[in-house]
Amino acid sequence: MSKIKKFKITRYKKEIKPILQMKNISKRYNEKNVLQDLNMKIMPSSITGLLGPNGSGKTTIFNILLGITKMDAGELYINPDGKKNINIGSLPIHQRCFENKIKFIPQNDSLFRNMSVADNLKAVAEIVLKDRRQIEETVENLLSEFSLTEHRTTLAHSLSGGQKKKVAICRALIGECSIMVLDEPLSNIDPITIEMIKDVIVKLQLTRSITILISDHAFENILQIADEIKILSDGYICSEGSPSSVVKDERAREKYFGLNY
Ligand SMILES: Nc1ncnc2c1ncn2[C@@H]1O[C@H](COP(=O)(O)OP(=O)(O)OP(=O)(O)O)[C@@H](O)[C@H]1O
Numbered sequence: 725m726s727k728i729k730k731f732k733i734t735r736y737k738k739e740i741k742p743i744l745q746m747k748n749i750s751k752r753y754n755e756k757n758v759l760q761d762l763n764m765k766i767m768p769s770s771i772t773g774l775l776g777p778n779g780s781g782k783t784t785i786f787n788i789l790l791g792i793t794k795m796d797a798g799e800l801y802i803n804p805d806g807k808k809n810i811n812i813g814s815l816p817i818h819q820r821c822f823e824n825k826i827k828f829i830p831q832n833d834s835l836f837r838n839m840s841v842a843d844n845l846k847a848v849a850e851i852v853l854k855d856r857r858q859i860e861e862t863v864e865n866l867l868s869e870f871s872l873t874e875h876r877t878t879l880a881h882s883l884s885g886g887q888k889k890k891v892a893i894c895r896a897l898i899g900e901c902s903i904m905v906l907d908e909p910l911s912n913i914d915p916i917t918i919e920m921i922k923d924v925i926v927k928l929q930l931t932r933s934i935t936i937l938i939s940d941h942a943f944e945n946i947l948q949i950a951d952e953i954k955i956l957s958d959g960y961i962c963s964e965g966s967p968s969s970v971v972k973d974e975r976a977r978e979k980y981f982g983l984n985y
């Protein structure tokens with residue numbers, strides 16, 4: 725894989741609308757303004773890398789998007805079919821997840837620890853899908869597509885970090901997924917498994933047209949797979965653009981990459 729993604733997968737025509745818009749989002753914890761009038765547009769079927777220093781508010785943005793954390797001010801819209809903005813700012817988590825098809829792979833392990841890989845998938849399939857045969861088929865197809873068949877009876881707590889991420893991604897694909905949000909999916913993962921997870925993510929974009937929003941401190945890996953990079957600092961997006969342009973941007977270097985990068 726080259727160091728920086730050199731081509732843009734999707735060339736957007738003027739009439740193509742963002743699939744996700746965050747408008748003037750603010751969030752304060754105690755005395756600290758974590759997000760201040762944050763604006764962000766995400767284009768459909770793109771991979772967007774959200775980068776920023778520790779504590780800059782990346783996870784807070786994801787939690788606000790999923791409805792886990794309440795924003796103090798701002799608006800949140802999705803436009804899944806390119807026709808109409810839907811205001812999701814006050815919807816509960818389950819509606820954003822199941823009806824609006826926004827799926828979250830959190831930073832920490834999110835699997836049911838004492839259940840097998842197959843049962844982790846089945847547990848969600850049984851909520852989302854109705855027909856028993858469809859449930860079985862969906863689980864089997866995912867296990868096979870993600871090369872997890874040999875781990876089907878393995879308990880989640882005894883999987884490696886990389887395998888856990890893969891199962892979490894699989895689980896998010898049950899039902900439909902239009903936007904997948906991944907918070908540090910590459911942390912504590914060995915280099916070969918990092919390559920495997922990056923391949924999985926790019927495949928989600930290419931074969932399922934899923935819009936990906938990803939954050940990770942393994943930023944060189946993000947530069948390789950992202951179409952768009954957004955740098956979060958001081959509560960707002962201080963630099964954005966293609967990976968090759970953002971790494972040259974003075975502000976991005978000052979706030980995140982470092983002046984020697
Ligand atoms: N529930 C909470 N209560 C109080 N402060 C919080 C809470 N959640 C987050 N914060 C604070 O908000 C700020 C942003 O945290 P957040 O986890 O969003 O950062 P981050 O960019 O994801 O950092 P990292 O790169 O370390 O994952 C931090 O200063 C954090 O201490």
Ligand SMILES: [Mg+2]
Nearest residue numbers: 782783831907
């Ligand atoms: Mg975080």
